[in-house]
Amino acid sequence: MCGIAGYFGHLQSHEPPELMLRRMAGAIRYRGPDESGIHVEPGVGLGHARLSIIDVESGQQPMTSDDGDVVVTFNGEIFNFIELRDDLIARGHRFRTDSDTEVIIRAYQEMGPDCVTAFNGDFAFALWDRRARRFMLARDRMGVRPLFYAWRGGCLYFASEAKALFEVPQIRPEIDPVAIDQTFTFWFPLAPRTAFKGVCTLPPGHVLVATPSEIAVRRYWQLDYPDADDSDALDGRSETDIAEEVRSLLTDATRIRLRSDVPVGAYLSGGLDSSIIAATVHRIVPERLRTFSVTFDSAEFDESAFQMEMVSALGTDHMAVPCRGSDIGSMFPEVVRHTEQPIVRTAPAPLFALSKLVRDSGFKVVLTGEGADEVFAGYDIFKEAKLRRFCAAQPKSQRRHLLFQRLYPYLPALKGQSQSYRSAFFGAGLDAVDDPLFSHLPRFQSTAGAKAFYSAEMREELHGYDALDDLRAHLPADFRRWHPLSQAQYLETAHLLPGYILSAQGDRMSMAHGVEGRFPFLDHRLVECAARIPPRLKIRGLREKHILREAMADILPPSIGSRVKQPYRAPDSPSFLGEGAPDYVGARLSPAAIAEAGFFAPRAVDKLVAKGRGQASLGFRDNTALVGILSTQLLHHAFAREVAAAPPATAAA
Template sequence: MCGIAGILNLDGQRVDPDHLVRMAGQLRHRGPDDLSVYTDKAAGLAHTRLSIIDLASGKQPMHNEDKSLSIVFNGEIFNYIELKNDLIKKGVRFKTQSDTEVLLRLYEQKGEECVHDLNGQWAFAIWDSKKESLFLSRDRLGVRPLFYTLANGAFLFGSEIKSIFAVPSVFREIDPVALDQIFTFWVTVPPHTIFKNILELPPGHFLTVQNKQVSLKKYWALDFPPAAESVADGAATEERYASDLLDLLIDATRIRLRSDVPVGAYLSGGLDSSLITALIRKFTNARLKTFSVAFDDPEFDEGSYQNEVARFLDTDHHEVQCDYSEIAGAFPSVIWHTEKPILRTAPAPLYILSELVRNHGYRVVLTGEGADEMFGGYDIFKEAKIRTFCAAQPDSSFRPLLYRRLYPYQQAMQRQPDAYLSAFFGARPQDQNSEFFSHLPRWQMTSKLKMFFSAEVKSQIGSRDASDILRMALPPGYFAWDGFCQAQYLESAYLLPGYILSSQGDRVAMAHSVEGRFPFLDYRVVEFASRIPPSLKMKVLNEKYLLKRCAGGLVPSSISKRHKQPYRAPDGKSFFQGIRHEYVDALLSPVRIRQDGLFDPLAVERLVEKFRKGRAIGVRDNMGFVGILSAQLVVDQFVKNFGVTSSYAEYPAGTAAVCH
């Protein structure tokens, strides 16, 4: 894992190495072991290294013999050994043992088509000095980030937006349309980011800059068979799917253990991380080190399940205990790394967890991310199924009972009257015609947070509807898919890369120089999962049914049979229990809210007062508070004080080796 950045001056002017050093300096947390930059005519590449494979000779930027090709690469190519052997058979010679050189040689042989051969998680850039072209690529699922912009005649890119902002000529401004998307979907719709004119390279895409032209091309997309073909065919079919899936997961785990440094695992206490931990144990004789988060608040704590799995699998287990004040104390640093507003505090404990991993001397962990999206684990899939029943049976007395079964772990939900539950989750027959049927309750609730927007922000959004932007991005085959698959797509294509793998994944892990690896997101597993009939992913209301079959005997039965409890953390109350945090008072004061211009000062003041007085707090109140506070932090850290008061930047710019 690393940090990458670069500049291509479209007017042909030589790149200023100082700009590259500044860009790389903002990425030292991603690569504390080395910082190097390279310039060649109008192009420049920068790299910060976190050494994991070929510790001695994997230095970047890396070049071919005549330096006609130069690469900076963030991530891992897990099948690099197989690719290298194939290239050696074709007469290609290697100087290092790194996957970076394999990627460079593969591009030398195949050009842009090389991405189809890769099994991994990556963001890389290759400068071709002969063609004077710059090639950027991002992995299929969006595990590793990559951003770019055009500013003052230059194309700039970086692993994180802060690296682009390190160039003084780049303008920094919040995009109200993107803010509207976050306060609807929790994420922006690629290529949009929260900042105007700063774009993300979407997952499964590559980009070429040549002759002053920028071209974007999709090379992979998640796909599902038409609904009529998504039907299970008896017990034999079920057995075959389970067997084939387990074989794929075993191999996906095996190749993700390739590393020249020790590998650990996250253990949440749920099925997904427990299964991955069990599969790791198949390939190592050493006692596996596992890590987890525990909470003082019993509503969120899963420590007993984590310890049960650790005992069952005999791991060397370590946990970090999080209380309210620690979450609130870490929150500014979390936003510095996520670089966007978020509606939950859940990334904060994971930020603290990655620090624990680093302090134990570990740089790599395997985790269970992706299983819920690929195998139907989230409550939103059950919710859609129940709402479909209720739309067809609007007078059924079972409706409130079914709604309560959705969220047994949410005490507030259990106390709600029947009428409230029916109104919140209720589905009219016409709702079933919506392409967003599964997500309507979530998005309708979140979109009401726009009541906190300032008049100016509302004016800039105008008549734009966030759903229209998303609707235009849907693939042509979407409308032929089963409704369950449509819900899976919305989770996998948007929330997964835009929040789970970024704000809760790459950003908070790499903040402490820790690399996460995700066997469930091996593209072979993902493509196989997309072909599994929905009835085998969720049988009646039994989520991840097929995955539970795979886990039989590998994890405790209490874990495989346990109702899914999503990872959550205390939200708004984290900021109002015990220690009073000055930044909260400062950023949410009416004067500051008015100055920054995103929110209505009176509406925010009422919300803050509600928390201070401990009145009945709902889910929307929590999301509103966290969203507003995080947006204010984004303005403070990136728009107003970037490069002036970088009080939340944890690593200095440092020094660099400059090569020409």
Template sequence: MCGIAGVLNFDDAGADPDLLRRMIQTVRHRGPDDCGIHIDRNVGLAHARLSIIDLACGHQPMPNEDRSLWITFNGEIFNYLELREDLIRKGHRFATHSDTEVILHHYEEKGEDCVKDFNGQWAFAIWDSKNQKLFLSRDRLAVRPLFYTTCNGVFLFASEIKSLLRHPGVSREVDRVGLDQVFTFWFTLPPRTIFRGIQELPAGHSMTVQNGCIKSQRYWQLDYSPASEIRKIGRREEQEYSEQLLDLLVDATRIRLRADVPVGAYLSGGLDSGIITAIVRRFTNTPLKAFSVTFDDPEFNEAPYQEEVSRFLGTERHEIRCSYDDIGQVFPRVIWQTEKPILRTAPSPFFILSRLVREQGYKVVLTGEGSDEILGGYDIFKETKIRRFWGVQPDSQVRPLLLKRLYPYLPILQEQPPEYLKAFFHVNAEDLSNPFFSHLPRWMLTSRIKVLFSDDVKDELRSENCYTELEANLPEDYYRWDSFCRAQYLEAMFLLPGYILSSQGDRMAMAHSVEGRFPFLDHRVVQLAALIPPNLKMKVLNEKYILKRCAEHLIPRSVEKRPKQPYRAPEGKSFFSNGRGRDYVEAALAPAQIRKTGLFRPAAVQKLVDKFRRGLAIGIKDNMALAGVLSTQLMVDQFIEHLMW
């Protein structure tokens, strides 16, 4: 895991080594162990290394034998040993034992299609000097980041946006359509980012820059077509799916333990991280240390379950306790890492946790990320099922009562009178045929905070419709899929890369030079999960049913049976106490500062702030509004008004 950066001058002017040095220096937190630059006339590659595999010989940028190919690579190819053997049989000779060199040789063998054989998480660029072609690629689910832009005849790419801003010609402006998207979906729709003119390579895409042309193409797609065919599933088929899933998860975990440094695991106290930890303990000989985050506030704390799993598996566990104060304190640094507004504080504890991991001498952690998306764990899938069930008989008095079973961890929602629950999750004929049926309540609720946008922003967005742009990003078959599968696609292909893996994942871990590895996101597991019929992923309203079948005897029964507890962190109380906001909060949200930024209405933000000062903000919407406005203001301050480096 590392940081990468590079430039290509379209006019054949020599690549600027100082610029490359500045760019890579900006992401040294991603790779503090080593650093390198390679320049070939108009092309420059740079690399900051976090040494994990072949510690002695993995220096990058790395060439092939005849030095016609050079690579800068962030990530891991977990099946590199198998590919390496195959390549050696085909006559390739290796100078190192690194996965980086495997990419180069496999590119020699298969060209751009090489990525289809990779099992891993990657963002890389290969300079193919014979063909004068820069080839860039990003893994199937966009675990590793890759941003790019062009300015003044220069193509620039990097692991983080802040590196691109090192070029003095790159403009620093908020993309207001991107802002609209974050304040609706929680993510920007790739290739769009929150910075105008700066783009990211979408999940499952590669890109070439050649003869002044930039072309990107999809090499992988998540397909739910087979799972959408309605059919009856027998006990035997259920058993087969369960066995296949466990076999693949064991292998996905096994190859993710490949490293020349010790590997740790995040243990949340839930099913997913518990299964991964159990697989390491039961199916491998790898010693494992577990890391957990706990909260002062019992509403969010999962320590008892973490202790139970840890005891059951006999794993040494380290924990860090987060207070409101800790979360509020690190928030500005969190935004420096996320490089986009966020509507929750949930990344902050991950920032704090990765610091603990690093202090304990670990660089690599396994986590259970991705399971909820691919195996149907989130309540939004339940919500979709209930609302659709209700939609069949909209006048039923009984069907909407199932909504009470949703979100058991949100007491405030549980207190809703039934009549209101029915109204909030309203189902009508028009909504039932909406391609985003599953996500409409969430997105409509989130959109309400856009009332805070300034007149200027509203005017600019008047002709924009973020749903149209999202629709243009959907696969053709999407409209033929079952509503459960559609909901899964939206979560797995958009929210997962656009928020979970980036703002909560890569950026928080890499802030302290820690690499996350995700066995559930092994593409073989993802593809099998996509084949499994929805009624096996969620049997009636029992989420992740097929995974629970796999987990029998692997984790404590109480953890297997516990109600789903999504990871959350405290919000408003982290920023306000005793009627006053933290100093930086008061400064960022002061009317003069809001006016200067120009994105929000000063008076409306003041109303919001007053509500928090007086301790009257209790709703989800208020908390999202606060986190959204505050993070946007901090981002503008850190990236546009001042440059922090």
């Protein structure tokens, strides 16, 4: 696990390319503090910052093939590299290292750019084929590892993080108002858009192939679901047989993710998913497992009782980092510097603290339960959409609305809410059952409440832009034929997962401290198997992740196996406006700072700050707005401020 950076084409600047590559790799050195390397030849430069995990002795990068024709710089893991290596040896390839990097080179020599379809892994790499004059960027199917690129003056620059691109003199950080508007709707910018103008992300499951004469970005894998009325396409086996396959795939996915030449630990949130992973590891590896977690002092967020139950059931060697509201406040500027995108939730911050604990304990690799809620339908939004659709079928029924009481038992603001108000909140958009975004309209609409804070210039800039229409236009052609649950799962898995969960809350938070997360639930074999499982076996009644529980509950304590999903949340507005709030908040949210950045209305933000200081905590809309505005301001301050102050860059394309 590492950081990569480089370029394809002819540099416009006169500085030596080695210097620029070293600066680019240096900007993301925390991703790979163990070693670094560069490769430069006419028209191509590749850089690498290495976190040594597999073949520590001889896996240095960039790596060149024996004949010198292929060079690769690679971030991530190819988990099935042992099987691929055996296969390639059988075809006559000879290996000089035990690394997975060399497997990429050999697989490319055998298959060309299609080699990515043979990889089971979390990867982002750049490869240069000197003989074919072909340059290639590739990214894993689910979007675990990041990859950004930008074109300037006919040269393609790429890097694991945008901040490395900003070391290129022609690439200047400027926040994109459309990306803010998308974040204030979906929680993230829609790929390939990023928070910065003129900087793209290579979407998950895509390759970019460039030759001196042409460039193509193409998809090599797509999350796909069966048509709702095509019962033959669904997995028609018995529930027991399906559960058996889920268990066997998940066990194998975990087994190959334990491949490492350094010790592997696990996160333990106390929920079902990380408990399943920890228990599965425990059955594969005889040694005592090291586990890590976050605890909160507020009972509203804390899950330590469940964590300790798993610790004692599995006998793990456990460490926890307590996270107070004030810690979130003090970490937040650094967190945003790493997310490189505005965020409307503080949930990444505790994971930033957690990866530090892992690193300080001498670990570089952790397995987590990430992905289970997307793949097996665990999120409340799926149950909420099912209930809303159920109510929409009989809009006059009062009794159907009563079921909303059973959603969100953990949210204090919804307790003591009368039935008619509850119906009013959840009933929003019930007439939109034909909208492909039906499942997500309440979330999108409540998040969009934060747009009330936009400045007049921002409204002008966004004139005529509709983020929902943009997302609708991004959906696959056969989306409308899928089951409503599949549609909702697609929106979460193909968009929120790479756009926010795996990036802002995942890779960026763990790699900030040089820790690699591995996610067995996101093994594409399991994802493809789960897509064919009938929706009724994923959510049975209102029991989420039913088939996963059937498959795995017997290896868990009963209280964990039957535990209702509690979403991972963290303290918000009091961390910034309550007692002991950090000093920077006043500076970043001052009317002058808000006016200078230009995205929000100074007077409106001032009212919100006054409101937040005057009461113990803010509600949904106000919290979303506060965190979204503060993170945008921090991002602007960290990256774009000097640019805004300087005269417009004529070189920027």
